[in-house]
Amino acid sequence: MRSLNTASQPTKPRPEPVAFTRSELTRILSVYGYFVAAGEWRDYAIDHLKDAAVFSIFRHASELPLYRIEKRPALAKKQGAWVVVSMSGAVLKRGHDLAQVLKIFDRQKLKLAT
Template identity: 60%
Template sequence: MSNIHPFPVWQRVGQVGFDRPELTRILDLYGRMVAAGMWRDYAIDLGRDAAIFSAFRRTAERPEFRIEKRPALRGRQGQWALIGESGAVLKRGHELGPVLAPVERRLLKLVEE
């Protein structure tokens, strides 16, 4: 009756994820693109090598943009990458802000029209 058993902790060892400020920045951009009518859905994939945020124009299509965080590339090209629909790397860097700049510029063009 008085035996206390600890609750098992299930953690995925070595899983890459987004920090709160990173995810806030990404979801803020996503919300503005939804308000502009460009994006309608998103997906988040958290794996051992990378954390990927994919933004879709429509649910059944390929993602229009993927924002990838790969900590293994932190010392080389930068851990952040913006990948287009065709799979080409559009921007790579060490910080999230400059990597998101091409999408934010596109949003500014949509608002001006």
């Protein structure tokens, strides 16, 4: 009978979840703060998953998110690591640069996107 000695078996390190850097979060919160001040957005949530970091924007805390700003490093060389997704699941903007992706929230463009 073999003994299951877990101490001798190598363990696989858990991959670190994807997270926003301080500068990325500062940029996202700047846009968020502008729309909070305008009374259009009221709440947000941040999720750090194994393959993505997600900043969800809500009009009311009890609703589905209006928008999701996602960082997906696995797509960085293909379509770009950044994506803005609407409530319906439609991809509104995708790219390699966060500043360019966040331009979807310019006043005129936001009215067209909703």
